[in-house]
Amino acid sequence: MVERVAPKAPLSVWRPALPVRYVPPTALHPGSLLELPLGEIAGEFHAIAGGKGRHAAYELLVANDTPRPVASFAYAAEQSTSRGRITWNAILVPPYSAIAIEIDVVLPRRGAPPRVLAELHAEDAKLTLDAGPPHRYSHALAHRATLLFAALLLLVVGGVSIAKAQAQVIALAAPETVRGGAPFTVAYALGQADAARYTVETADGLEVGGGQLNDRSGAFAISLPVKAVSTGYDVRVYARGRFGADARSVHVVALAGASAAPKPARAVRVSGLSLGNETVHGGDPITVNYTTSAPTGYVRLIDEIGTVRAEALLNPHGRSILQAPYVDVDQDLRVVVDAEAGAARSEAEVPVRILAANPALGLAANGQPLVAVPALEPGAASNAAASSSVSGTTAAAPLPADDGHSIIALAPVQYKGAPIVVRIGQHEPGLRVAIMGDSGDEIEGVDVGPGDASVVLPALGGPQPSRLSVVATYAKGFGQETFIRPFTLR
Numbered sequence: 001m002v003e004r005v006a007p008k009a010p011l012s013v014w015r016p017a018l019p020v021r022y023v024p025p026t027a028l029h030p031g032s033l034l035e036l037p038l039g040e041i042a043g044e045f046h047a048i049a050g051g052k053g054r055h056a057a058y059e060l061l062v063a064n065d066t067p068r069p070v071a072s073f074a075y076a077a078e079q080s081t082s083r084g085r086i087t088w089n090a091i092l093v094p095p096y097s098a099i100a101i102e103i104d105v106v107l108p109r110r111g112a113p114p115r116v117l118a119e120l121h122a123e124d125a126k127l128t129l130d131a132g133p134p135h136r137y138s139h140a141l142a143h144r145a146t147l148l149f150a151a152l153l154l155l156v157v158g159g160v161s162i163a164k165a166q167a168q169v170i171a172l173a174a175p176e177t178v179r180g181g182a183p184f185t186v187a188y189a190l191g192q193a194d195a196a197r198y199t200v201e202t203a204d205g206l207e208v209g210g211g212q213l214n215d216r217s218g219a220f221a222i223s224l225p226v227k228a229v230s231t232g233y234d235v236r237v238y239a240r241g242r243f244g245a246d247a248r249s250v251h252v253v254a255l256a257g258a259s260a261a262p263k264p265a266r267a268v269r270v271s272g273l274s275l276g277n278e279t280v281h282g283g284d285p286i287t288v289n290y291t292t293s294a295p296t297g298y299v300r301l302i303d304e305i306g307t308v309r310a311e312a313l314l315n316p317h318g319r320s321i322l323q324a325p326y327v328d329v330d331q332d333l334r335v336v337v338d339a340e341a342g343a344a345r346s347e348a349e350v351p352v353r354i355l356a357a358n359p360a361l362g363l364a365a366n367g368q369p370l371v372a373v374p375a376l377e378p379g380a381a382s383n384a385a386a387s388s389s390v391s392g393t394t395a396a397a398p399l400p401a402d403d404g405h406s407i408i409a410l411a412p413v414q415y416k417g418a419p420i421v422v423r424i425g426q427h428e429p430g431l432r433v434a435i436m437g438d439s440g441d442e443i444e445g446v447d448v449g450p451g452d453a454s455v456v457l458p459a460l461g462g463p464q465p466s467r468l469s470v471v472a473t474y475a476k477g478f479g480q481e482t483f484i485r486p487f488t489l490r
Contacts, residue, residue: 039066045129056134063098167241169248180226180254193239224254270348282326294339407483420457428474437465
């Protein structure tokens, strides 16, 4: 019995220009090339991978290089000849064309696979092709691939399980610097650890402390040894489990000097505190005498509300000079000597009375009548104007003592209508002295001659800026230097 089965895949027509299946006759198997007077017919029939279950896949290739069509039949011959039944496929190959078709053959449940043949029928010839046994390796390959994938999956799952069950120090935190001998806290977190401990080690691996950790997370307190210099230590945590161990460390620096025995404080004492004169006028110098072994400190003049009115550095020879401020009424202030030697400190004080000095009455700081100085024309400077007596009712403020270091010196308080006397401490090239306001504009100014010991600036009257200064400018190399003395105008 013959049963006809339609092809399961569409025909694929080859172009004759493609050289894929046109190979020299010597390279083809016997019987795969049929030479005819009108041309050649080439065919190839073989098993391919792709069958599923009880089906096998075959591929039939036919190239017709004749002007006549070629009929092809593919079928599977049953192993049992008693049944006499075959399954076949019929394909017609047009002239000068080629085809490639896949054929599906049903395999028996038991026994050997059937023999699969293909016949090519031309007008005067016939060519039979044997496909050979079906491909079984595809199923075996898929089976092996499945087994391999399952093994890999099992390996990965096992590795993940082992990693999760492995002991691990997840976190460890401690301060970067601590004081030697002072306790501090170290925080930690463990994963799947059966036992854990911590150690404190020096840079060369010497263990100086340690202990057991009973919880998987928490904190423990330790203290580092006390040394004269800052020293680094490694705080290390070890965790041990069924599948291995893990460790993590953090570096901590123990600072020196926290717990070291402090040096004994140097005894500091201020004794013999006295004043050259316990009552002075405003603008007078206040001579302070004292005895102390401290190398540094201050001598201050403080009023009744705690404001520092004058200040000088502690003198190693035990003598400092303060300038009494100008006051409108007599005031009692105090001179405070503050001596320091390292962390040691000592303080002593003595009272002083400042008497009001009224320039309008012509009283100088020493109680003597002030010398009246007339206003000079801008640019004029005369030492005699500051020292000779002339008629007038308004007196200039007294000159401060020359300290030998300042370019200029003047009383910090000046009065309206009175000339401003400026002492010249050092002569510089191109020296000019001027009064300037807070805007930086010059109000009055004079040039200083080489032999002038002082200059007199004209008296100020009327509205004036809130901030006034006497500015000395002079040449310094290719530039210009400036020296400023602020004053108050009353």
